Amino acid sequence: MPPQPPAPPVFYSFPDTSKLVDSLANFVVKAQKDAIEKRGKFTLALSGGSLPNNLKGLIGQEGVQWDKWEIFFCDERVVPLDHEDSNFRACNDAFLSHVPIPREQIHTIDESLLDDLDELSDEYEKQLISLFAEKNAARFPVFDLILLGMGPDGHTCSLFPGHELLLETDRWVAYLEDSPKPPAKRITFTYPVINHAYRVAFVVAGDSKQDMLHAVLDQPEEGLPCSRVRPAAPGLVFWFADDAAAKKANTSDAEEAQRLAKERINANSAI
């Protein structure tokens, strides 16, 4: 059978952020249930920015097997873990410190390597390799769920418009020293990681995201970093937006994309 093409993005919008937060929590809990049933653990990657605060709906959820979660960070700023710019710290303050995930299952950067970005990104890639088996055998880590934000310029992770890292096809984790969003030094997952996940979900809210969300969804040919997120089959990409952010996006295909996604999930024993 020829490989299936990537599925169209599944788009959900909500009248306000609290409904988005509740629905996102249900979505994550469902993804963890499916993953634990099929693979015995739940691998989840988190972003920084506004995402951590939108995960608060997970705190106190019933039926969650926290001891089976393995957490990574889609991108990380090159600062100590207790620094106010750290994505680990943002996620920890908003969500991780409120749930009983064992600390050794929260995979953070090695703070002793902050002065050597090459070593730092290499070490983080090695943490991925050790969880997802040998790089050569697996070729790519396949996350159960990757949660992303969309920056005002259409960036995601630390993959910025026009940056050479958009073309990376080999490394799983890369570094940059010229991030246009401060701080300049960061490490980031690359598309080979993002585009092999079972589920990727973007979370966007607010008027200020309207034009960019429209561009990312309706003009994919522009090649903005968010538009390049197209997980290989059977992977799926979802958007959780509030109505303010969704105002200009063309959502006429939303029902059809939801139907196709359900069909793909039902037909594929891995998702």
Ligand SMILES: O=C(O)[C@H](O)[C@@H](O)[C@H](O)[C@H](O)COP(=O)(O)O
């Ligand atoms: O480290 C980072 O800066 C983030 O991981 C980044 O990719 C973020 O997700 C977007 O910039 C969206 O941020 P907002 O949701 O705050 O707009």
